[in-house]
Every structure is written in structure tokens, then in C-alpha cells.
Amino acid sequence: MTSTTGSTGASETAEPGAFPYKLVATDLDGTLLRPDETVSSRTRDALAAVTEAGAAHIVVTGRAVPWTRHILDELGYQGLAVCGQGAQVYHAGEHRLLTSVTLDRQLAGLALAKIEAEVGPLLLAASRDGLDGEVLVGPGYRRLEGALPVAPLRDAADLWSAPLNKLYVQHPTLSDDELAAVAVEVAGGLVGVTMAGPGIVELLPLGLTKATGLSLAARRLGLRAADTIAFGDMPNDLPMFAWAAHGVAMANAHDALKAVADEVTSSNEEDGIAVVLERLLARS
Numbered sequence: 001m002t003s004t005t006g007s008t009g010a011s012e013t014a015e016p017g018a019f020p021y022k023l024v025a026t027d028l029d030g031t032l033l034r035p036d037e038t039v040s041s042r043t044r045d046a047l048a049a050v051t052e053a054g055a056a057h058i059v060v061t062g063r064a065v066p067w068t069r070h071i072l073d074e075l076g077y078q079g080l081a082v083c084g085q086g087a088q089v090y091h092a093g094e095h096r097l098l099t100s101v102t103l104d105r106q107l108a109g110l111a112l113a114k115i116e117a118e119v120g121p122l123l124l125a126a127s128r129d130g131l132d133g134e135v136l137v138g139p140g141y142r143r144l145e146g147a148l149p150v151a152p153l154r155d156a157a158d159l160w161s162a163p164l165n166k167l168y169v170q171h172p173t174l175s176d177d178e179l180a181a182v183a184v185e186v187a188g189g190l191v192g193v194t195m196a197g198p199g200i201v202e203l204l205p206l207g208l209t210k211a212t213g214l215s216l217a218a219r220r221l222g223l224r225a226a227d228t229i230a231f232g233d234m235p236n237d238l239p240m241f242a243w244a245a246h247g248v249a250m251a252n253a254h255d256a257l258k259a260v261a262d263e264v265t266s267s268n269e270e271d272g273i274a275v276v277l278e279r280l281l282a283r284s
Helices: 028-032 041-052 069-075 105-119 156-160 176-187 210-220 235-243 272-283
Strands: 023-026 056-060 080-083 088-091 096-100 123-128 135-137 164-170 192-197 200-204 228-232 246-249
Touching: 023 028, 028 228, 028 272, 041 056, 041 272, 056 210, 080 210, 088 210, 096 210, 105 164, 105 176, 105 200, 156 164, 164 176, 176 192, 176 200, 192 235, 210 228, 210 235, 228 235, 228 272, 235 246, 246 272
Parallel strands: 023 056, 023 228, 056 080, 228 246
Antiparallel strands: 080 088, 088 096, 123 135, 123 164, 164 200, 192 200
């Protein structure tokens, strides 16, 4: 993809009189959600109009299901959601986990050892698998998810005592970009590495991305990459943009995502999703 603010995707002109995409994929934090974790009435109305026009809306988030479910319930969201960076496909209407991928704990332990051998001790947290999987937070780890529930990690052995979706890693002095770069260099053959937000560098099952989960969810709906417009704000949205026909970065997005986006819209505080959807609806 090339960065062309306000550009028009090929499928936008495919069928005059029809909404040009069959699937709208939206990230949550920094994209669909405002900083107070609400969705504006304007954006709600735009998404409702899009679904009325025949398109499906899928939430695609780095949050695992336990940290996503309450938001979907508050929105009255009944469809599929891709959670945990693609690890989980969740049916919100049925409150049911359809698919789940877990991290190989032996490989994750080896990856951690390699990273720490390079940069020194890391601050750790982990997301346990399942509908009610806890998020464990180790000593010193800087919490960045507001009031979302966590459990303290007091014994390092507890990190590996149950299946995990992912590990969160922080470093006392390295920036997120620096830590992620080191992790890719020394452990990228063992685990996936992504940056999902400020202070959120994650170690994932190798090969797992948001695009993995989104493609599974889309297939369940009989839809394809060519049918999809995607909205996001962070480097963990890069694979989703590469998969979708049209990628829209928010004004508040990381520079790496803006660099490959087909267009850049307004920020999540300024109804950036609605701005694009309203434009497309007006053309249909």
C-alpha cells in the first residue's frame, strides 16, 4: 500500500449505488474507541448505516476476550470479534469463543531468555487463555489499561502454569520501538513480536497476527480480503492493512502505519471512522 491521504480504493468504484465494501474491520483502542473507551453517536450511526447497507462490521483488537467483552456488550455488538491479536475469534452475540491459539510456553521462555541476555531484565505481564482468562502482572510492570482487572504475578513459575495467549514485555529504559526491534532480532524466529500501543510490546505465537484472525472470521461470513476496508492506529495493524483491500490510518496513528496506509483520516477523538464511512455512503 502507498500513503495517499484521501485516496480512493479500487473497490470504491466497483458497483455504483452500492456500499463498496462488504466488511468493515475496526481496531478498538485509538481507533473505534475514544480515550474514555466510548464510541461517539456519530460513529455508531455511521456503522449502523453501513450494516444497513449490507456490510458486516468486525472488531479486531489486541485485547483478549475478557478485556473486550464488556465493551462489546455496552455497544450492543452481536457479531464476530477478533481478539488477542488474532488469537481468538469470539461470537459476541452468543458469548462464545469459536477459536483460540495459545503461545508455546517453552518457546516463549527461550525467547524471554534471549531478549534478557541482550538487554537485561524485563518487566512482564501475561494474558491467560479462555473466556475468563486472567491477565497476570509482574512487579514493576506499568499498567496502561485503566481499571481493567488483573491478577498479581508474585512467583515467576506461575507465568507458565496455564495456557497463555501472549506475553507483555517492558524495559526500564528502552523505548517501545527499541525493545520491539531487539526482540525481533534475537527472538523473532521463536515468537511473533508486535507493538500494540504505548508501553505495550507483545510476544505472540509465531506467525499469528490480526490478519490471521480476521481472515478466519471473514471466511465464516463468506467474505474475502478484497471485500474489506480496515481501520487502525498501531504497528500491530500492519498485517491487517496488508491483508485488506483498503487500509485507513487514524490521524493519531503510529508513523509506521501511516506510511503504508491507503489514506489517513481524522483521529479517534474526531470521529475518523465516521468521516470515511459517511463519504463512502454518500457515493453509494
